[in-house]
Amino acid sequence: MLEVNQPAPGFAALNAAGQTLSLADFRGRQAVVLYFYPRDDTPGCTIEANQFTALADEFAAADAVVIGVSRDSCESHRAFVDKFGLKVELLADTGGKLCEAYGVWQEKEKDGVKKMGIVRSTFVIDRDGRLVHVEYGVSPEGHAQAMLEKVQTLQP
Numbered sequence: 036m037l038e039v040n041q042p043a044p045g046f047a048a049l050n051a052a053g054q055t056l057s058l059a060d061f062r063g064r065q066a067v068v069l070y071f072y073p074r075d076d077t078p079g080c081t082i083e084a085n086q087f088t089a090l091a092d093e094f095a096a097a098d099a100v101v102i103g104v105s106r107d108s109c110e111s112h113r114a115f116v117d118k119f120g121l122k123v124e125l126l127a128d129t130g131g132k133l134c135e136a137y138g139v140w141q142e143k144e145k146d147g148v149k150k151m152g153i154v155r156s157t158f159v160i161d162r163d164g165r166l167v168h169v170e171y172g173v174s175p176e177g178h179a180q181a182m183l184e185k186v187q188t189l190q191p
Contacts, residue, residue, distance in 0.1 A: 036138040037169050043069075043160040044136040048104070048126040051112035056102070056124060058164065066099040066186050067160040070173070071139040073153045075107045075115035075125075079175040083155075084121050086179035091122035098162075099186040101179075104128050105153060139171070159185050 037044075047057035061067050070087070072080040087094075087101045094101050101123045107115075112125040126133065134140040139156045142149055155175065159168035159182060168185045 036171060037158065037166055039166055039169055041166050043067075043158065043164050043166050044133075045164075046126075046133050046136065048128055048133055049109050050127075051109055051116050051125050053109050056126060058160070061100060061160075061162070062164055063162055064098075066097070066162055066167075066189050068094065068099055068101045068157065068182050068186060069104065069137070069160060070101070070155075070157040070178075070182075071104045071134060071137065071153050072155055072175075074105060075111045076118065079155065080105070081119065083173075083175035083178060084115070084123060084125075085119055086175070086177070087182075088120070088122045090179050090183050093183055094186065097183065097186045097189070099189075100124065101182075102126060104133055106131055106134065157182060159189075161189055 045058050047055050050056045103123050104126045106128050109127045128134055139154050141154045143152045155173040156171045157173050161167050
């Protein structure tokens with residue numbers, strides 16, 4: 036699992052519009068809030084995406100971009116964005132490489148059944164590409180506000 040002060044693992048993946056987005060696109064310009072969630076249009080994931088969307092202007096004012104990642108397809112992401120009017124980037128990590136790099140693909144247990152899945156997690160990456168906040172096992176309610184407060188402390 037990743038820790039604060041490490042360089043953030045680089046990435047390049049397709050967003051909901053089918054365009055490649057990479058960590059390098061933001062280096063020197065904006066902080067990145069990279070959040071991993073299990074699945075589009077499920078209760079906790081919808082709460083988290085809607086709360087990040089509600090604060091989108093405040094994240095922009097703090098020179099930060101919010102990027103969500105799941106193993107869903109670009110098409111699934113587009114439907115999720117359209118259904119809720121989301122204002123966050125969503126990356127399709129269909130092969131799971133990004134999930135592996137950030138250590139969020141883990142064994143989970145529900146009702147006595149173990150299976151692999153995404154552990155809801157968030158990483159705040161500064162303009163220099165370093166991890167300044169690492170949180171595994173996130174609870175969706177109120178999380179966006181807490182991450183906004185983290186990025187506001189990064190203001191130059």
